[in-house]
Amino acid sequence: MAIGLAIGTQVTIVVSQIVDNFINPLVGFLLSFILKSGSSLQDYTWTISTGAHPLAIGWGAILSSLIKFAAVAAVIYYVVKGLRLDKLDKAKK
Numbered sequence: 001m002a003i004g005l006a007i008g009t010q011v012t013i014v015v016s017q018i019v020d021n022f023i024n025p026l027v028g029f030l031l032s033f034i035l036k037s038g039s040s041l042q043d044y045t046w047t048i049s050t051g052a053h054p055l056a057i058g059w060g061a062i063l064s065s066l067i068k069f070a071a072v073a074a075v076i077y078y079v080v081k082g083l084r085l086d087k088l089d090k091a092k093k
Contacts, residue, residue: 023067
């Protein structure tokens, strides 16, 4: 189990770097053409001003973390399925 935890941590780091340095800039670049604003995915926010206390929702950061979560989950799922690690504890017939 410790090996799985160590590998899972490293997969998370690698996938996070790929998402942060490739996928997020690509999505931010495409959104800059559609919305005509912002330069990176984390720059996109919804701002509601009602007086002295504006509300800013960083939907770009939320989208970025959802992309990162989906990518990590997909990599771990396909590694477990591809290496048949889910069948290790089942008895052979």
